[in-house]
Amino acid sequence: MELDVQAVQARLRAALADLPKVYVYISTPDTLPVCGLDGVRVQDQLFALRALGDEGLAEAWLRAVQCAQLAHDRLLSDLTAVDKHLTFWRRTLAAGGGWAHASFMLLARGPGAFAADVAAASRRLLRLAGLAEGGTAEGEGGSSATDLMQQRVLLLRELRSRLTVALAELTQAADHLRLDLSPSPPVPAHGHGSGAAWRLPSRGGFAAGGAAGAPGPGSGAERQLQAAEAAVRRAVRGMRAALEGLTGAAEAPQGPAGGPRSPPSLAAELGALLRLLALRPLAAHALGAEEAQGGAQGPLAAEGKPAQAPTQASAPAEAVAPASELVLSSGGGTARSALSAARRAAALSGPLAAVPAAAAMPSSLQRHWLRYAAAGAALAYGGWFLVRHSRLAGSDDLDRWLREAVAAVRSALATHVAAPLAAVSDELFTTFRQRPAIVSSADFESSRGSLARMLADFAADHPPGPGGAGAGAGAAGSGSGSPSALVPSDAPGSADPALAAGMGVVMRAYEEELRRPLRGLLAGDLARALLIQVQHVKVDGEAAMLRLDQILRANELTMSLLAALPALGASLAAAAGLARLLIPRAPDPRRAAVPARLAMAGLEVALEALRTAQAPADPLLSPEQAAAAAQALAEAEGEVAFRLARLYGELVALYARADRTSRFSDWRPLAEELLRLAAPGSAAERLAVHGRMVRTYSVFKT
Known part of the structure; x- marks a missing residue:
């Protein structure tokens, strides 16, 4: 079967000729x-x-x-x-x-x-x-x-x-x-009176029925x-x-030359x-x-x-x-x-009265042609520079620069995005569990147990006398000012009552031996009391080191979060932009109705000017003044029609994004009011309709 080229071309031309019709009907x-x-x-x-x-x-x-x-x-x-x-x-x-x-x-x-x-x-x-x-x-x-x-x-x-x-x-x-x-x-089709049937128009419509x-x-x-x-x-x-x-x-009127012309x-x-x-x-x-x-x-x-x-x-x-x-x-x-x-x-269609070319405002391209020319020159120079350093000119500069740029971007991402996020992850899941502590809890418990045994042996060697209870209590009270007493109660090195009582006995014997230091040092318990206090200081230092280790861990997490702030900020900004793109915000109804309210105000000004122009003229006016008054009246009426058309366009654009058909929409009564304004009438009647619209419809209320 041979293909009829001419028929195909004819159908293609017909289809192309129908494209304008399809466009204007859509x-x-x-x-x-x-x-x-x-x-x-x-x-x-x-x-x-x-x-x-x-x-x-x-x-x-x-x-x-x-x-x-x-x-x-x-x-x-x-x-x-x-x-x-x-x-x-x-x-x-x-x-x-x-x-x-x-x-x-x-x-x-x-x-x-x-x-x-x-x-x-x-x-x-x-x-x-x-x-x-x-x-x-x-x-x-x-x-x-x-x-x-x-x-x-x-x-x-x-x-x-x-x-x-x-x-x-x-x-x-x-x-x-x-x-x-x-x-x-x-x-009536047949018969008379109230019971007669009525004949509807034929299939040809009202015209056929009327012609019959x-x-x-x-x-x-x-x-x-x-x-x-x-x-x-x-x-x-x-x-x-x-x-x-x-x-x-x-x-020119058509008709035969001379004689009366038929209309x-x-x-x-x-x-x-x-x-x-x-x-x-x-x-x-x-x-x-x-x-x-x-x-x-x-x-x-x-x-x-x-x-x-x-x-x-x-x-x-x-x-x-x-x-x-x-x-x-x-x-x-x-x-x-x-x-x-x-x-x-x-x-x-084109304009009926086109704007003269000499009076037309310059386009945006014409107003900013110097800026666009500079941008075009910069683009031309950039293109020439790229061609000069590309493979077309036998140079590998572009490839080298591209590799360096990719490496720099990767390094920046790894340094400022990946590494901070990895550090935060390590701090949260690995470092707290695997970081070696300066003083372990086992060492602290061993030193504390050694101190307790030392205090127990010292107390056994120095039984309390008749007033020992009071002295022990006083020593314990005085021992409360020791470093162990300054440690918070929730710390690992917080002093318990047994340690406090033992330190009271040690401090009482230490005070007694200090009265005769040489005798106490050579034949007394002064050196033993000093060594027990050294052990006590060691226990307090280990408790402080454990608390300091906790503080350092918390600070490391804070610093890791601060280092990850750029990455977190970029991620949040990207997520917010994507959310706005996928879920756009609803327009502000008050802000969207501003053009309609401004058009309504312009219509009110035009109606006031029309009412002034429609006022009864002075019969003593000259023909020139009467013609000027008629010209002003015609301009005022045209201005009202123009302002009304602009208001109608703004309202159509505003309600195009809203529901027009539900019973909660006020578009239908609003459209009826606009048609009343478009119908012939005096300026006073139109101003009354205008005032009712401003008072009734929420779109015109601020």
Whole structure:
């Protein structure tokens, strides 16, 4: 069986072409629903429209909601980027004075900007030299670094103002898509009265059921359809006006030259709106767009001859544009799939109003290019050094250095880790049992027994007289001050009562013999008493040596533990690091909620500014002042939408790590409150909702 190479290549190309679709379907960002139109509300209104009998209008309304969500997310993304760049330049401008600004503009914008600034400075110096010699300096002069930063701040402020106004206008236009429809009552299948059975819609859905019983001219359903179509047209036109005011790309009206022009169809207006959004190929895949017949791509076909949508509500759904224009292919036309496709398309699309390259903040690589260049030079020199001393250059320096380094590491480990731990082990299990003592217990017991026998013999040779008991007691009392009496009672050499009594007799005879030392030394017991005291001192010394041996053993163990402290510390640090890696600590809920609380505070400031802007204007204002007030109101509304979207993103990121589904989670009521803030309303109503959220939910409490 031969392998069809061309077929395999075709399948491989098809699989590679489907990779972007797989990617965009896997990841769906969770963004703020435009005007509070989440999946549940959009699905409810979609069912209500289909129940009225016009499938084409329902699909057009769904496509308009999808476009509104797409444009809303892209404007918020652009506004976030502009706000990031503006915050950076404001912080840099406030960070230092003229010298700091000059050094930043010269050294922190990348090597290309550095080379351009150096070249411009050289040209200015040359022109100054020519002027000093009598020439002219045309085009001389340049702004300072502080002025250049201020120009960037002003440019980004203007772009941010335009984006907030466009966001406010888009939100106002999308508000028309919040239709007020009451579903038609069910049609009785047979019979009348309260006992009649009710017929459910057929397998075709609400649209099929509505088409079976299409409303007649002038009915309430027809008026609702006409109002819904007018609302969709107003929403689409408002969104087009907002985007055209931002991008400055307005399309010329189509129609025959001269004579009255017929209003464009709803499909044509949706196609113009989608062309204005200028989707990228990946975003078109995410939106579920298929190639239309004739080579056109996009959710709507190119408008050569746009298909006319029905103007009467009773027109059948087949009379609307072809399927490639209004039917979604990314989820069967459901509200949730349409909104998810719009969010994916917005994430994969480029900016509607890109930040100018001259006003963009330098990247981290550009800001630290000198540091990275020095690191690269050091790495290059290190590589050249390694090559020079490697086998490639015929040198064995690297091998020798490697062996020496390995030997040094092994020696250090053996000296500072293995040896101290082995010493501790030996002290605990071997040394205490095998260390030779200076004085053994057997020697001590032998000396003590010899002393006892000496004392017994001496006492037998000197029986007590009539007052001997008292004298013996006094001698014993006086003997209590001897060295043996100073030994603790738990020591091996502690004196017992027999030894103490015997030493009392010896000390009494010794005192008597000292009165006549020569006679006592030659014919008495003075020498014997002295020798007995020497034996007593020996016994006391051996007892002290035994106690000292115990103290030395304890000190040796302490010193071994101190020597093993580096090894023990390294082992504990490694164990702690491994435990943290395997068992990460739970995040601090108060610390994790700080960005959400800051976003909530920013939303409150924006709502206060909106309430101030919504105050009744003075009727005596000039047209210029009235236009400025309207501009401020639009900017305030856009700022509220931007701050609300940022709060929604912070809360989504916070609750992504928590449980959202249990009955103990407060995410669902919190999401409902956020949708109330996103819905149209006065600033006072939104401030009331804001205050209730701050008081109710623990995430906003410090």
